[in-house]
Amino acid sequence: MTNQDNAPARDGEASGAVETAYRFIRTAIISGDLASGETLQESRLAERIGVSRTPVREALSRLASEGLVVLERYRRGQVASFSMADVAEVFRLRGKLEGHGARRACRRISADDIARLEAVEDEMEAVFAELGWHRHLSRFDELNNEFHAIIARAADSPRLEKILASSLELPASIFNHYIEPVDERTRRTHRQHREIIAALKARNPDWAEAAMSAHLFSILNDPAPDPE
Amino acid sequence: MTNQDNAPARDGEASGAVETAYRFIRTAIISGDLASGETLQESRLAERIGVSRTPVREALSRLASEGLVVLERYRRGQVASFSMADVAEVFRLRGKLEGHGARRACRRISADDIARLEAVEDEMEAVFAELGWHRHLSRFDELNNEFHAIIARAADSPRLEKILASSLELPASIFNHYIEPVDERTRRTHRQHREIIAALKARNPDWAEAAMSAHLFSILNDPAPDPE
């Protein structure tokens, strides 16, 4: 399908076909549009996206290296499946790595970024207060990702950022499947985010690391047995 | 059951031009055959390896996602360059992650694997005692990598293993460029490896984690980083 007429659509990103395919498939997996275990046929995807198989193959290869897709030689690819053990592993590693990131961010984060963190957290709480979880799950996830991304960025460690973004991301649907988004957990998340912000403001590396690690480790033990 | 008997014992490698290209280029970079900053021409590599450009492209793409190659749209790729800051970052992250891995390995590693660790360390020391660093650098690096790989494997965390293998590996030439392999450091490495083995034998997670982290963090403060 020759589609070279369209003006530089939304210039935003590289106008490459491989990037288009990558974003398309990745978004579909993260959002749950493509479910775990679903088969991925190159020609089918190519037609759907409007490019040829070549960039689709490259996109699938990247996604496979990120762990979101499983490829086997001469067999159709599939969307990766995640067990509870996978989720636990991801949060253990994120706890370690983001804790390290928060420690470093302590000494580096700008006042502007701290303000952004507070704004993001304000909005998360507002969204939750107004509509509760179920109506705004995707917006909530988006804000949560931004919260963590701001801190990871402030850690000034490109490899840390890359690992978090590319090797330790799970489809939102998986997360919400294994870990019920109960109100109590959400309230705990808010308390923890506020504590992380406080630690960063105080420029206390030990506190920041511990608070961030605790935040991530705690997620696995939900719904909270001991409400403080 | 498919009865594909007498398959070549060494499965895996012969299959695939992309794997061939990937191994070829990666090995060349790690070994220093392809130096930092050197340009990578797809057609040239394809001819050299004996495949077409397609698998070479895919191999380069994977290497780029691992950080060993830098690709820019419509520009020739290059072997990535690493600053002292990059080396430091890698060892900080490895310290954290491998420390975590050693902690987990404590409770999981088999007696066989501990024996293998000791055998590997024995050989490292023998190689060093007989010939010193300069004659056996590559064998030494190989053994060192195996030492760390055994522990990472024993941690039973596939993502941890993958991250260590694909996102936190540096060309040996880079390492040996920034961090002079002096005898004193080598002796310290031996002491630290022995301590790590002892901690694993004792099944003491705190000790194992601390010993492994210390080992990796210590590398950066050897004799004196040579700025360049």
Add this chain to the structure above:
DNA sequence: GTCTGGAGCCTTGTATACGAACTTGCACGG
């Protein structure tokens, strides 16, 4: 009825063709 085997279709893997974008180098003007 169930198992086995194989033929044909389907999907993936690799090579090649073609168009788009950068680079190089020279000409020309300041």
Add this chain to the structure above:
DNA sequence: CCGTGCAAGTTCGTATACAAGGCTCCAGAC
């Protein structure tokens, strides 16, 4: 002499063609 701009050449990005290997499903035997 040096900088600018155009044009040819080179390299990359994408599409398409062809080859190699699985999968399906039906026929035949036990």
